[in-house]
Amino acid sequence: MNGRMYKYLAAVAVVTACVLLYVGKRVAWFEDMMFPTWLSILVCVLIAASMFWILLRTIKGKPAERRTVFLYVGIAVSLPLLMTISVHVPISTEGQLLFDGMKRIQPGSKVLVSFDYDPPSAPELQPMAEAFMRYCFERDIKVIIIGLWPQGPQQANLALAKLLAEPAISAKNLVYGVDYVNLGFQSGNEFVIQRMGSDFKSMFPADYRGTPYDSLPLVGNVRNFSGIDYSFNLSAGYPGTREWVLIGVDRFGLVMGAGNTAVQTTGMYPYVRSGQLKGILGGMSGAAEIEELTERLGKGAKFMVAQSFGHMVMIVFIVIGNVAYFLHERKKKKA
Amino acid sequence: MTRPATGCKSRTRMLWVAAIGLSVFLATPAISHSQTDTSSNRLLRDTIPPAPVTSLLASDRKYDNGEAIDLTWVPSIDDQLLHGKITAYQIFRSDNGGEFKKVGDAIPGDNQFSDESVSYGHSYVYYVVALTAGGRAESIRTASLIAEREWINYNRKYLFLIGFIIAGSVVYFIETARRGKKLFIRRIAGLEAVDEAIGRATEMGRPILFISGTQDMDNVQTIAGITILGHVARTIADYDTKIRMPVSRSLVMTAARETIKTSYLAAGRPDAYSDDMVNYVTDEQFGFVAAVNGIMVREKPATCFYLGAFFAESLIMAETGYSIGAIQIAGTAMPTQLPFFVVACDFTLIGEELFAASAYLSNEPKQLGSLKGQDVGKAIALAMMIIGTIAVTVGQAWDVEFMNNIAHWLNSAFKTN
């Protein structure tokens, strides 16, 4: 009964804290709670110390319970978001390759951007989408959006809404249908790409709002991939970059760069080496790379500190587990 | 300026433009330093008509259905010298001698255009217009052209040949296996561990847990998992060990029950079989994981098999299995889940090994023959890689022509377009 009481009390405390924070923010008690430098260092030290404690416990043969690890990860990954550390993002060769390809796109070119992902992958891919389209809009490159996932065009709209509100871009007075267009989603996975190879219009008779294809000036003259100068694919799985490479690039000669979730990036490297893909961005670090390359830092760069902490925590956990393994478990198994 | 420029006129204009271009070119340092465009300069740029594109050539797209014509040209001299003067190119076309209509645009710097809206049997004439802010210049017209249809894409002849050999050997080996000939498959390490692991569970008197992935029966990995289940069940029936198999698809449940029943029959112990060995939990990923975890913690199986298609649930199961001290044997062809199995399980069948194990155990001609046919494909790939790499390295490093020829041929043979 006593334990239960504690749990209720804890729950009530958490809810109260949330309400207080929420209200506090709205009535402007505080702007934000970013840590001063000394606090950031203190937090780092505390995290390191508690990791050491876990190590000691594990060596003693009392490994932490699953939920303890969960709580720990939650704290270790969220606190760094409050730290103001500026970091330099390392640029990979394949990220540089992609950016070199982007630099070769001439103003006025038509670029096909395929949004093949859904909200779960948005933390990784949305910053890439924004960085890429911002780059296009700033250089008067025309953007044609499609989606092989039903959620894709909606993610595109979110990115567009954000970009068009930026002063530099809203000053350009971009016109829907002339400077950019969202053709929406179409079902059929790789067959959509296959059909687009002979005729865009038969796969996308209208844009996502129902405007007929022919009355959209931007795509009026685009019959198939030969009317596209460059294409960028944001992909979180199937259908995605692989299908675009296999059909769009190899069969119809599309020039393509890609941004992928980290999970599937590793499988795309053979295509980068063979030149089937002109560069690739992988996961959150890829997003940070493109932001650094286009010199507009956004969410990707913002998350890099917390991401670093996450990786460190993961590595330390593996090391702790293995120390315990070599000290105890292996002997136990042999016995 | 609607008429196409005649040769003489265009030549004088070219000279004109070239002269201006040269002077501007010489003055470039001044301009680029100031970074601004004086209004007189802009006036000059806008009112002087540009030079037209030259060497315009229309050619039929090879190996197609006669529905595309490719145009190439040398960009206007103004495009090259005065960067930014040309604003766009427009492509005009006359269909069967009719009126010229615009069929497309190209951006400055472009030197090609593909007209893909060509009708078969019609003859076409093209010209390209170079546009500036205030002027335009037409190129000379191309000769009239009729796109041709071809029956066979000869670019892909080697692809066809090699594909045909591989496909042929798949069919050949399936037939061979069907006629009862024994086909050799190499030893697979993980498979040998299976019997050992079952023995351990028997000794300890604890059950065996078998998970055939979380996908349905239309997934080949699930089928491979069920095939191996057949073998496992056979041994279990002999040893009289208990098996627990929660599944997440009702079709898999039916198939698994059938498989285990058959194995018990073959072992001569049909009475020992019960439907409770396999039970359906839920289709939902995390609900299934939670249930499997519960079973593991309660019943503490001595051995866990994870053979089939897995997603994120793989590592949660492997973690729980490890924490209860079970021997874990995994196999999957999901590349993203393999790493987790390798570090958390005692044996892992990597990718195709899962299918090889299944083919080996089932002795089914379909599976055996396919595996052999794929090996033929791999052998071809391996041979080409060795020959090609040696040839191209030797050929380049020491300039051996014979080797260069081989490498060149191989490279062209494996190109798909």
Add this chain to the structure above:
Amino acid sequence: MRREIPLLITGIVGIVLVVAYFIPHFPFNRMADWSADWFSIVAAFAIWLGALNLFRLSIENVVKRKPGWGYAVVIIVCFLISAGVGFIEGRDFRNPGSASDWIYNYVYTPLSSTMFAILAFFVASASYRAFRARNLDATLLLLAAFFVMLGRVPIGDMLVGFLPEHWRLSDLSTWVMNFPNTAGQRAILIGIALGIVSSSLRIILGIERSHLGGD
């Protein structure tokens, strides 16, 4: 007849799509285009089938009062709300500001994202409790993972700031990704592709019939 016609359909469609790759001439090119059009439509119906099946199963659970039928009610209600709103709002239901867009942003997005986000916790706990360098293979795997995880984020280079440029962790991870990883992935790619070739061939030739169901 119940088996022969489907086998025939599979075979003909498969062969047409293969042949169209080598023969660009009419009628094969058109037939390939038609197949793509039909595929797109049938795929949409297949999704409908899935959704309707879910709906039917949920109703069944409620009617028969199966365990957890209360959740089935939630499923039915939510399905009806999101489908109903979408149908009423029409073709441009995705427009920013629509009710569907609201549901997408404040219900669908948090739910689906969090479903995947909690995997981070499981990876952490599994890496602590189960990922062991139990043999040479696993050791190699974990080492490569460390280099990549450190090299892809700024902290890696900060840790080894004393090393000369081009020899830092980020360069090492770029090297690992571009060479050994490419080699391994390429071998996997070739292997899987050959597997797909042989299974597709079996399906087209009618040797493989399991997709038609047993009877």
Add this chain to the structure above:
Amino acid sequence: MHHIALWVAAFLTLGIISFLYRDNAWYKICESVFVGISAGYWFVSYFWDNLYGKLWLGVFPRDPAQQPDYILLIGGALGVMMLLRLIPKIGWLSRWPLAFIVGATAGLNLIIYFASNVMVQVEDTIRPLFGANYSSSAYDIVGNIVVAVGTFAALIYFFFSKEHKGAFGGAAKVGIFVLMVTFGASFGYTVMSRISLLLGRIDFLMGDWLGVIK
């Protein structure tokens, strides 16, 4: 409205997270909401984009200048047959569209996978290990050798017609090492992905909802 929206989103987010504590009713409700909403979303999306946008308007175009494309009706008929699975008595008819889907996928995949993932990959592996007079940089030479040898060895590991003995076995051993490094990279990237997704949610909770971070 915005306040309600944020609290709804936060409530649902925390509901899913509560699964970490244990399987509970809050999580199950959130999960059911997710299943229902996403099924509805897909249902509507496929209707407006495909069945209405492509099929219906393709056969009955609003613009009189456009030719109706009656060939799409065959696809429509196949699709309706797919739905017949819901009626057990004539459910067998749904095998026709299924056969079509399977056949079309097999036909397309057979070619594209072979061309891009076998032919092009083999072609690209055939590269000079070093240029004329060993002119390439050491970085490239080592890289080229690693890719050539690595691909070769890893492919040998997946070769099942020969026992792994002698030199062949040695090559297979090298192959498994290369594969392990590959899996290590993929492990690292998967971890990166998972943490990113978690960060996305924490960013929502701490930023959009509570507003404690910028």
